Amino acid sequence: MSQLDDDRLFPTEPAVRRMARDLYEGVKDLPIISPHGHTDPRWFAENELFPDPAQLFVTPDHYVFRMLHSQGIPLEAMGVPREDGGKTEQDPRKIWRLFAENFYLFRGTPSRIWVEHAFQEVFGVVKRLSLDTADEIYDHIADCLTQDAFRPRALFERFNIEAISTTESAIDDLRWHKMIRDSGWQGKVVTAYRPDAVIDPEFDGFTANIATLGDMTGEDTTTWTGYLAAHRLRREVFKSFGATSSDHGHPTARTEDLSQEVAAALFDKALRGACSAEEADAFRGHMLTEMARMSLDDGLVLQIHPGSFRNHSKDIMARFGRDKGYDIPTQTNYVSALKPLLDAVGARPDLTVILFTLDETSYARELAPLAGVYPALKLGPPWWFHDSYEGMMRFREMATETAGFYNTVGFNDDTRAFCSIPARHDVARRVDCAFLATLVATGRLAKDEAPDVAYDLSYRLAKDAYKL
Amino acid sequence: MSQLDDDRLFPTEPAVRRMARDLYEGVKDLPIISPHGHTDPRWFAENELFPDPAQLFVTPDHYVFRMLHSQGIPLEAMGVPREDGGKTEQDPRKIWRLFAENFYLFRGTPSRIWVEHAFQEVFGVVKRLSLDTADEIYDHIADCLTQDAFRPRALFERFNIEAISTTESAIDDLRWHKMIRDSGWQGKVVTAYRPDAVIDPEFDGFTANIATLGDMTGEDTTTWTGYLAAHRLRREVFKSFGATSSDHGHPTARTEDLSQEVAAALFDKALRGACSAEEADAFRGHMLTEMARMSLDDGLVLQIHPGSFRNHSKDIMARFGRDKGYDIPTQTNYVSALKPLLDAVGARPDLTVILFTLDETSYARELAPLAGVYPALKLGPPWWFHDSYEGMMRFREMATETAGFYNTVGFNDDTRAFCSIPARHDVARRVDCAFLATLVATGRLAKDEAPDVAYDLSYRLAKDAYKL
Amino acid sequence: MSQLDDDRLFPTEPAVRRMARDLYEGVKDLPIISPHGHTDPRWFAENELFPDPAQLFVTPDHYVFRMLHSQGIPLEAMGVPREDGGKTEQDPRKIWRLFAENFYLFRGTPSRIWVEHAFQEVFGVVKRLSLDTADEIYDHIADCLTQDAFRPRALFERFNIEAISTTESAIDDLRWHKMIRDSGWQGKVVTAYRPDAVIDPEFDGFTANIATLGDMTGEDTTTWTGYLAAHRLRREVFKSFGATSSDHGHPTARTEDLSQEVAAALFDKALRGACSAEEADAFRGHMLTEMARMSLDDGLVLQIHPGSFRNHSKDIMARFGRDKGYDIPTQTNYVSALKPLLDAVGARPDLTVILFTLDETSYARELAPLAGVYPALKLGPPWWFHDSYEGMMRFREMATETAGFYNTVGFNDDTRAFCSIPARHDVARRVDCAFLATLVATGRLAKDEAPDVAYDLSYRLAKDAYKL
Known part of the structure; x- marks a missing residue:
C-alpha cells in the first residue's frame, strides 16, 4: 500500500517509460550534491x-x-x-x-x-x-x-549526502560551522556567503550591520575601501569553512558598474540612511559587480536569486515577520539588467555566475540566450515555486535548445526541510531521466549518450560548477 | 459519420486514455453550473x-x-x-x-x-x-x-443546467429577470452585479449613468456617501434576483485603498469629467476595494476580469461599436496591483475574490503563488482566448503545483452563445479528466482520489465558490 | 549507423507516430519555398x-x-x-x-x-x-x-528549392542578383528589401546612407518627399530582381502614424544626427507605416522582425563587430505598439504584414488574437532561437487555437547556413506533422483533413503569403 508509484514522473508511453527507468536506475543511488540550501548548521553541530x-x-x-x-x-x-x-x-x-x-x-x-x-x-x-x-x-x-x-548526522549519512551547503549572513559568527569542524565528524557541511544584510541599504538594520562587519574584520567599514576590504576578509573566513559560493537575493536582477567615486558616494549615503529607493537599487546592483570582481580573485561562485516580492502581506509581516509564505514572484528582466556586470566580467571563463529566476518567461527569451553565449554565465535549476515536475520539465524544454545541458549546473534543493532533500533530488533525477528518454525516443539524443547526460545532470555538473 | 470523436481531448497513450475515459464517465452527466456568462435573460423571460x-x-x-x-x-x-x-x-x-x-x-x-x-x-x-x-x-x-x-427554456432543461448567471449593468432594470421570476418557471437564472458603467470614469456616459443610479435608488449620487449607499442598494436588488457575485472588467488589475477623503475628491472630479487617465485608473482601483468591503457585508463573490484592450481598431469601433472581436489581451501585473486590496481584505476567509487573466504568464509566476496563500483569493478558470484544450491544459499545468485544486473554482463558460454551453462544459470536463489521468499515470495523484477531484472540478467547486 | 532516427520528432505513442509518419510521407519531398533568409547571393552568382x-x-x-x-x-x-x-x-x-x-x-x-x-x-x-x-x-x-x-547551384537543385529569397540592404547594388539573372541559370533566387540602414537614425552611417540612396535614385533625399520617392524607386528595382517582400528589424514593434509635417521634421532632425533615442524610435515606427502604405501600391509583403537587443557585449562588438552571437531577445509588446499602423492600414485585405517575435509570451496573448482578427496581419513562423522542435511545438500550441492555421505563413528557414536549409525545412515538416497527428488523435481535426493542412503548412501557405 505504498503511496509512491515506482514509475512516478516517468513518461506514460511504455517504451519511453522503460528507457527513463533504465536511465534512472543508473543515477538513483548517486551521492547527493546539495550546493545551495537553507538547512540549519546547528542540526549537524549539536546533532540533537x-x-x-x-x-x-x-x-x-x-x-x-x-x-x-x-x-x-x-x-x-x-x-x-x-x-x-x-x-x-x-x-x-x-x-x-x-x-x-x-x-x-x-x-x-x-x-x-x-x-x-x-x-x-x-x-x-x-x-x-x-x-x-x-x-x-x-x-x-x-x-x-x-x-x-x-539524529541529523545519521540522516545525513543515510541520505548519502556527499556535500551540502548552508547559507549564512556575512555577519553570522559561523559558530555552528566551527562546532561541526571541531567535532571531528566527517560530513561535508559548508557555508555560503550571503551578504544581503550588509549590501542592501533597505535591509533592516543596515547601518548597524555594517558596524558589526567592521567589528568582525577590524576594517573601518565607514569608508568605501574599508567596506570592500571587510567583504574580502569575510569571504576568506567563509572559505575557511568550506564556502565555494556567494548568494544574492535582490528584488531585481539589476547590476551596475559605477566608478569607484560614485560607488563610494552612494555607500556614504546608504550609511547615513539617505538613499532613495532608486539609489538603494543602484547600490545593490553595483555591489553584484564588486562581488563578481572579488570572485575573480577568490574563486567563489556568484549566485543571483532575484525577483521575489518579499513579505507581500503587510498584516502577516507585522504579526509574524519574514518568510511566512508571502513571498511572491515578479516579472524579472535580465537582458538590460545584467549588461553592466556582463560588460565588466562576463567574458571571463574563470568566473562562474549562476542565474536563477522565478519568472519562467525568461528561460527561452533571455536566460538561455545569455548563458548560451557568455563564458561566465550558467543557469541554475528551477527555483522555489518551480521546483516541481512541471516546473523542471518546462525548464528543460525552454532552456536546453539554446543553452544546451552544459551551461546548466544540475540540481539545487534550496530547502530548509531536511527530510525533503532525498525526495527533491529524486524528483529532479526522475524528471531529467524522463526528459532524456523523450529526447532519445524522438531522435534528439543518441541512446548511448543519454546515460552520460543523466550522470552529469544528477551529479557531475553540480559538483563541478560549485567546486564541491 | 459523427464529426465528434468519442475519445476527444483524452491522452493518446491507451492506458491513460482508458483512465481519462473512466473519470469522464463519472462526471459527464453532472448538472451544469454556469456561474459566470453573458446569455441574454430575455431568452428565458420571453421563451421565444x-x-x-x-x-x-x-x-x-x-x-x-x-x-x-x-x-x-x-x-x-x-x-x-x-x-x-x-x-x-x-x-x-x-x-x-x-x-x-x-x-x-x-x-x-x-x-x-x-x-x-x-x-x-x-x-x-x-x-x-x-x-x-x-x-x-x-x-x-x-x-x-x-x-x-x-425554445430557450426547453434547451435550458435539456442542457441539464442547474443554475446559470447572466451579467447585468448596475443600472439595468432587470426586467427580464423580473419576468422570469414572475413566470413561475423553475429554471434557476440569476443575475450578477456589473457596475463598470458607474465605476469607470472613462465609460461612455459615466455622469449620466451616475444620475440614473441616483434615480433608481433615491440616493444622492452626487455625493460620495450617497454614491456608495446607492451601490449597496443596487447590490441588494441584484441579490433579490439571485445574484451571488459582482464582476469587474477593468483595463488593469490595479487596486487602491485610498482614504475616504481622497476617494470622495476623486469621485467629485470624475463626476465633473475632470479625471486624468491616471486618476480614472486610481478611482477604478479604489472602487474594487470598496466593492470588496461591501462583499464582506452582503456576501457577493467579487470577480476581477482585467487586462483586455477593448475595441482595438478605431475604424471598427466607429463603424460597428463595442464587442466586435477587436478586444486584445495585454500583459497584466497582479503582484503590486492587488496589494492595496489584499492588505485591506485579503486575509478574510469570509470573502471570495476570484481572479481571471488573459495573460497566461501570470499563472505560475503571480496568480498561483497569490491564491496559494491569501485566504480570500481563488483562481478563475482559463478565460476567453484560453477557454480551449491547450489553454486549459496550460492552466492546470502552471497553476496546480502551487495553488492546488482547491484554490480554483471549477469552470465558467462565460459565453453569449447559448448552444455552446454544453460543449464548453464538456471540453472542460474532458480536459480535467485528461489532466487527472495523467497525474495518476505519473504517480502524482492516487487512483482512488481522482474521481473525487473530477467531481469537484466539474461541479462542486463552482457551486461552492459561487454559492449557487 | 546513421545518426538520424527515421522517426525523429514524431510523437512517441505508436499509433500517433504512424499517423505522423504517414502525413510526413505526403510532404517530405515537396519543393522548398524559402521566402526569408540570409544566404549569400554571390554563391549562386559565381557558383564557386x-x-x-x-x-x-x-x-x-x-x-x-x-x-x-x-x-x-x-x-x-x-x-x-x-x-x-x-x-x-x-x-x-x-x-x-x-x-x-x-x-x-x-x-x-x-x-x-x-x-x-x-x-x-x-x-x-x-x-x-x-x-x-x-x-x-x-x-x-x-x-x-x-x-x-x-557547387552552390548544384546543391540548390539537389535541395529541391523552388524559390529562395535573400535579403539585401536598400542601398545594396544587387550586383550578385544581376549576375544570377544574366547567367541564364534558372534557379529562382530573389531579393528582399531591407531598408534598416536608411530608416534607422541610429544605424551606423545613417546620413551617408541617405546620401547614397539619393545617388542611386536621382532623388533629393535631403527632403522628406524625395526620401519617400527614393524608397519607392528602390522598391521597384528590388521588385525587378524578384523581390516580393520588405523586411524590418527594429528593436521594438513600435509603429506611428504621424502627420506628414511631423514626419518630415523628424526626418530633418535625423539627417542632422539630432534625434533623441525617443525620436529615432518614433521615426522608425512611422516608417513602418509608410512602408505599409507603399506596399498597398506595389504589393510587397511587409515583414516585421522586432525585439532583438543587438550586440549585447560591448567587448565583443568592439573586437569582432556585429552578428557574433550576442543578440539577445527582449520582451516585446505588440498590442499598443502596432495600433497606429493597424488603424492606418490593418483593415486592408490587399495588404500582408507578417509579424515575427522572439518573445514567445506574445503568441497566445497578443499575436494570435491580433492576427485572428485584422485582415492585413499574418504570423510568421517561430524565429531564431525558437526555430526548433520545442519552439515550433509551442508556437502551434499557443497560436493555433486563436489564429487558426490560415493566419500563419508556413516556414522560413531564415538562415545563412546553406547546407542547413533542407534540415530546417525537414524539422518544420516533421513537427507540423507531429502536431497534426496529435490533433487528429485527440479529436481536434478530422483524419481526412490533416493531409491538406500538412501540404498547406509545408508548401502552399509560404508560396501564397509571399507571392512566390
Missing part, C-alpha cells in the same frame, strides 16, 4: 533529536503552512510563532491533525510527493495521511524521532 | 423561438466572425449591424453559406469543437459543414428552430 | 566551390560558435575575423577539431540535428562527430567540396 513530527513537517515549512492558510486556517493554528510572542498552538498533535485533515489540499502539488517520499523512505510510513491515520502516523514518526538513527 | 441558424451561430458570435473577418471578409457580410444603420447582409442563408465555405478556417480551434458539438448534440447534425452541406444543414437547423423543443 | 568544412559549418554559423564560446573558447580559435584584422585561427582543420571535440555541447539542441542532417543527406557522413572521427569526416567533406556536385 528533532523535537516532534509537527516541528519537522508543518510549522517550519512555508510550502505546507501557506497552503493550509490559503484555505482560511490561521498561521497560529499551525504553531507559527508570532512576533509579539502571542499565543499560538503548542500541541504538536493538534497541529498534526490539522495537517492530516487538510492533506487533500496538496493533491497535484510537489509537497505531496516530498512528504510521502519522506514518510516512506525516512520513516517507513506507507499509509496515506488523513484524519483517520493521523494519530498512528504521528506516533510512529514521534517514536522514530527518539532514536539515534534519526 | 430563435430566429434562424445564422443568428444562432454566426452573427452574434465574435469567435466566429472575427476568424472570417481576419481573412478579409467584411463584418457586413456576416450581418453584423452597423452603428449608422447602414446596409448589412440580411439573408441568413447567404450568411450561413459564407460560414460554411470558410469553416475550414476553424481547423484546430475550439470554435470548431463547440460548433460541431452543438450541431450533433443539440440538432442531431453529424455531417461536416462545407459549401456542399450548407443548405442541408441550414434547412435542418432552421426546421428545428420552429419547434417548441428548441 | 565552398572553401573548406570549417568555413561551411563553424566560422560563419553563430549558433555553432556561440555555444563553444559560452564554454570559454575564444572566437579567435574558431576563425571568427577580428575588426582590427588581428590574428585568428587560420587552419580549418584545427577549427574543425575544436568543433568535433566540443560537439557534445550540442546535445538536445537544434544545431545538432541540422549538422547531422547536412552530414548525412548532403555529404553521406553517418558517423558521429567527435575527436576520434574529426579527421575522417573533415577529409571526406573537404573532398566533396572539390566536386562540381557540391
Whole structure:
C-alpha cells in the first residue's frame, strides 16, 4: 500500500517509460550534491533529536503552512510563532491533525510527493495521511524521532549526502560551522556567503550591520575601501569553512558598474540612511559587480536569486515577520539588467555566475540566450515555486535548445526541510531521466549518450560548477 | 459519420486514455453550473423561438466572425449591424453559406469543437459543414428552430443546467429577470452585479449613468456617501434576483485603498469629467476595494476580469461599436496591483475574490503563488482566448503545483452563445479528466482520489465558490 | 549507423507516430519555398566551390560558435575575423577539431540535428562527430567540396528549392542578383528589401546612407518627399530582381502614424544626427507605416522582425563587430505598439504584414488574437532561437487555437547556413506533422483533413503569403 508509484514522473508511453527507468536506475543511488540550501548548521553541530513530527513537517515549512492558510486556517493554528510572542498552538498533535485533515489540499502539488517520499523512505510510513491515520502516523514518526538513527548526522549519512551547503549572513559568527569542524565528524557541511544584510541599504538594520562587519574584520567599514576590504576578509573566513559560493537575493536582477567615486558616494549615503529607493537599487546592483570582481580573485561562485516580492502581506509581516509564505514572484528582466556586470566580467571563463529566476518567461527569451553565449554565465535549476515536475520539465524544454545541458549546473534543493532533500533530488533525477528518454525516443539524443547526460545532470555538473 | 470523436481531448497513450475515459464517465452527466456568462435573460423571460441558424451561430458570435473577418471578409457580410444603420447582409442563408465555405478556417480551434458539438448534440447534425452541406444543414437547423423543443427554456432543461448567471449593468432594470421570476418557471437564472458603467470614469456616459443610479435608488449620487449607499442598494436588488457575485472588467488589475477623503475628491472630479487617465485608473482601483468591503457585508463573490484592450481598431469601433472581436489581451501585473486590496481584505476567509487573466504568464509566476496563500483569493478558470484544450491544459499545468485544486473554482463558460454551453462544459470536463489521468499515470495523484477531484472540478467547486 | 532516427520528432505513442509518419510521407519531398533568409547571393552568382568544412559549418554559423564560446573558447580559435584584422585561427582543420571535440555541447539542441542532417543527406557522413572521427569526416567533406556536385547551384537543385529569397540592404547594388539573372541559370533566387540602414537614425552611417540612396535614385533625399520617392524607386528595382517582400528589424514593434509635417521634421532632425533615442524610435515606427502604405501600391509583403537587443557585449562588438552571437531577445509588446499602423492600414485585405517575435509570451496573448482578427496581419513562423522542435511545438500550441492555421505563413528557414536549409525545412515538416497527428488523435481535426493542412503548412501557405 505504498503511496509512491515506482514509475512516478516517468513518461506514460511504455517504451519511453522503460528507457527513463533504465536511465534512472543508473543515477538513483548517486551521492547527493546539495550546493545551495537553507538547512540549519546547528542540526549537524549539536546533532540533537528533532523535537516532534509537527516541528519537522508543518510549522517550519512555508510550502505546507501557506497552503493550509490559503484555505482560511490561521498561521497560529499551525504553531507559527508570532512576533509579539502571542499565543499560538503548542500541541504538536493538534497541529498534526490539522495537517492530516487538510492533506487533500496538496493533491497535484510537489509537497505531496516530498512528504510521502519522506514518510516512506525516512520513516517507513506507507499509509496515506488523513484524519483517520493521523494519530498512528504521528506516533510512529514521534517514536522514530527518539532514536539515534534519526539524529541529523545519521540522516545525513543515510541520505548519502556527499556535500551540502548552508547559507549564512556575512555577519553570522559561523559558530555552528566551527562546532561541526571541531567535532571531528566527517560530513561535508559548508557555508555560503550571503551578504544581503550588509549590501542592501533597505535591509533592516543596515547601518548597524555594517558596524558589526567592521567589528568582525577590524576594517573601518565607514569608508568605501574599508567596506570592500571587510567583504574580502569575510569571504576568506567563509572559505575557511568550506564556502565555494556567494548568494544574492535582490528584488531585481539589476547590476551596475559605477566608478569607484560614485560607488563610494552612494555607500556614504546608504550609511547615513539617505538613499532613495532608486539609489538603494543602484547600490545593490553595483555591489553584484564588486562581488563578481572579488570572485575573480577568490574563486567563489556568484549566485543571483532575484525577483521575489518579499513579505507581500503587510498584516502577516507585522504579526509574524519574514518568510511566512508571502513571498511572491515578479516579472524579472535580465537582458538590460545584467549588461553592466556582463560588460565588466562576463567574458571571463574563470568566473562562474549562476542565474536563477522565478519568472519562467525568461528561460527561452533571455536566460538561455545569455548563458548560451557568455563564458561566465550558467543557469541554475528551477527555483522555489518551480521546483516541481512541471516546473523542471518546462525548464528543460525552454532552456536546453539554446543553452544546451552544459551551461546548466544540475540540481539545487534550496530547502530548509531536511527530510525533503532525498525526495527533491529524486524528483529532479526522475524528471531529467524522463526528459532524456523523450529526447532519445524522438531522435534528439543518441541512446548511448543519454546515460552520460543523466550522470552529469544528477551529479557531475553540480559538483563541478560549485567546486564541491 | 459523427464529426465528434468519442475519445476527444483524452491522452493518446491507451492506458491513460482508458483512465481519462473512466473519470469522464463519472462526471459527464453532472448538472451544469454556469456561474459566470453573458446569455441574454430575455431568452428565458420571453421563451421565444430563435430566429434562424445564422443568428444562432454566426452573427452574434465574435469567435466566429472575427476568424472570417481576419481573412478579409467584411463584418457586413456576416450581418453584423452597423452603428449608422447602414446596409448589412440580411439573408441568413447567404450568411450561413459564407460560414460554411470558410469553416475550414476553424481547423484546430475550439470554435470548431463547440460548433460541431452543438450541431450533433443539440440538432442531431453529424455531417461536416462545407459549401456542399450548407443548405442541408441550414434547412435542418432552421426546421428545428420552429419547434417548441428548441425554445430557450426547453434547451435550458435539456442542457441539464442547474443554475446559470447572466451579467447585468448596475443600472439595468432587470426586467427580464423580473419576468422570469414572475413566470413561475423553475429554471434557476440569476443575475450578477456589473457596475463598470458607474465605476469607470472613462465609460461612455459615466455622469449620466451616475444620475440614473441616483434615480433608481433615491440616493444622492452626487455625493460620495450617497454614491456608495446607492451601490449597496443596487447590490441588494441584484441579490433579490439571485445574484451571488459582482464582476469587474477593468483595463488593469490595479487596486487602491485610498482614504475616504481622497476617494470622495476623486469621485467629485470624475463626476465633473475632470479625471486624468491616471486618476480614472486610481478611482477604478479604489472602487474594487470598496466593492470588496461591501462583499464582506452582503456576501457577493467579487470577480476581477482585467487586462483586455477593448475595441482595438478605431475604424471598427466607429463603424460597428463595442464587442466586435477587436478586444486584445495585454500583459497584466497582479503582484503590486492587488496589494492595496489584499492588505485591506485579503486575509478574510469570509470573502471570495476570484481572479481571471488573459495573460497566461501570470499563472505560475503571480496568480498561483497569490491564491496559494491569501485566504480570500481563488483562481478563475482559463478565460476567453484560453477557454480551449491547450489553454486549459496550460492552466492546470502552471497553476496546480502551487495553488492546488482547491484554490480554483471549477469552470465558467462565460459565453453569449447559448448552444455552446454544453460543449464548453464538456471540453472542460474532458480536459480535467485528461489532466487527472495523467497525474495518476505519473504517480502524482492516487487512483482512488481522482474521481473525487473530477467531481469537484466539474461541479462542486463552482457551486461552492459561487454559492449557487 | 546513421545518426538520424527515421522517426525523429514524431510523437512517441505508436499509433500517433504512424499517423505522423504517414502525413510526413505526403510532404517530405515537396519543393522548398524559402521566402526569408540570409544566404549569400554571390554563391549562386559565381557558383564557386565552398572553401573548406570549417568555413561551411563553424566560422560563419553563430549558433555553432556561440555555444563553444559560452564554454570559454575564444572566437579567435574558431576563425571568427577580428575588426582590427588581428590574428585568428587560420587552419580549418584545427577549427574543425575544436568543433568535433566540443560537439557534445550540442546535445538536445537544434544545431545538432541540422549538422547531422547536412552530414548525412548532403555529404553521406553517418558517423558521429567527435575527436576520434574529426579527421575522417573533415577529409571526406573537404573532398566533396572539390566536386562540381557540391557547387552552390548544384546543391540548390539537389535541395529541391523552388524559390529562395535573400535579403539585401536598400542601398545594396544587387550586383550578385544581376549576375544570377544574366547567367541564364534558372534557379529562382530573389531579393528582399531591407531598408534598416536608411530608416534607422541610429544605424551606423545613417546620413551617408541617405546620401547614397539619393545617388542611386536621382532623388533629393535631403527632403522628406524625395526620401519617400527614393524608397519607392528602390522598391521597384528590388521588385525587378524578384523581390516580393520588405523586411524590418527594429528593436521594438513600435509603429506611428504621424502627420506628414511631423514626419518630415523628424526626418530633418535625423539627417542632422539630432534625434533623441525617443525620436529615432518614433521615426522608425512611422516608417513602418509608410512602408505599409507603399506596399498597398506595389504589393510587397511587409515583414516585421522586432525585439532583438543587438550586440549585447560591448567587448565583443568592439573586437569582432556585429552578428557574433550576442543578440539577445527582449520582451516585446505588440498590442499598443502596432495600433497606429493597424488603424492606418490593418483593415486592408490587399495588404500582408507578417509579424515575427522572439518573445514567445506574445503568441497566445497578443499575436494570435491580433492576427485572428485584422485582415492585413499574418504570423510568421517561430524565429531564431525558437526555430526548433520545442519552439515550433509551442508556437502551434499557443497560436493555433486563436489564429487558426490560415493566419500563419508556413516556414522560413531564415538562415545563412546553406547546407542547413533542407534540415530546417525537414524539422518544420516533421513537427507540423507531429502536431497534426496529435490533433487528429485527440479529436481536434478530422483524419481526412490533416493531409491538406500538412501540404498547406509545408508548401502552399509560404508560396501564397509571399507571392512566390
